[in-house]
Amino acid sequence: MTGRRLAGRVALITGATGGIGTATAELFAREGARLVITDIAEAPLRDLARRVRARGAEVVETRLDVSSAREWDEAIALVRDRFGTLDVLVNLAGIVDWPGIEDTREDAWDRVIDVNQKGTWLGMKAAMPLLRESGNASVVNTSSVLGLVGSGAAAAYQASKGAVRLLSKTAAVEYARQGVRVNSVHPGVVATPMIQDVLDEQGDRQPDIRRTPMRRAGRADEIAPALLFLACDDSSFVTGSDLVVDGGLTAH
Secondary structure, eight states: OOOOTTTTOEEEESSTTSHHHHHHHHHHHHTTOEEEEEESOHHHHHHHHHHHHHTTOOEEEEEOOTTOHHHHHHHHHHHHHHTSOOOEEEEOOOOOOOOOTTTOOHHHHHHHIIIIIIHHHHHHHHHHHHHHHHSSEEEEEEOOGGGTSOOSSOHHHHHHHHHHHHHHHHHHHHHTTTTEEEEEEEEOSBOOTTTHHHHHHHGGGOHHHHHSTTOSOBOHHHHHHHHHHHHSGGGTTOOSOEEEESTTGGGO
């Protein structure tokens, strides 16, 4: 059952064609949001826009490489021209690289940091003037349980997600009295296209699933409601927080 918790509000979602991105866009649409959905995958983005639009939602799609300041400026100009306001920014775009410290290539390190860490900063930087004008805005940045605890692998990914967590906290302090809340979400193992190959290969033997008390991967539609909570007024006194959705992985 939906409560139209985002009725009339404008939300921009990056990485919208990923598993969590798609689930979030569909949920936000059901809750009444007017959507700007972005990704670098243009054909899937158009398909998502058509599906959401067919259900009666107002949605605009645009290509966005989150590591590009120019493309961020163009996306925010589109939001201003189309809607005149922005109430919610969801930074979901992200990539993963699995090697540890010694096996990570410099170019791979730079790409992960550019998308996950720099992309989150650029998004807040570009969107903040519109978010401040809203007077009641929310930024939801996507970190990970690997932004909270070490795994012994995925060095660039872990570094980027730890940075997103603290970047969110410092932004929360900076904008707390300017009508903008900033929080981070920390999913555990979630069955999304980004890690599906690993899950298919390892199944229940996947080390993080074995360490998860619920002994399974999460679903994208189990993560999206956490983003909705932080985006809407149900979390009006929540800023600078880490919302962990991990099946208990970090509980021990």
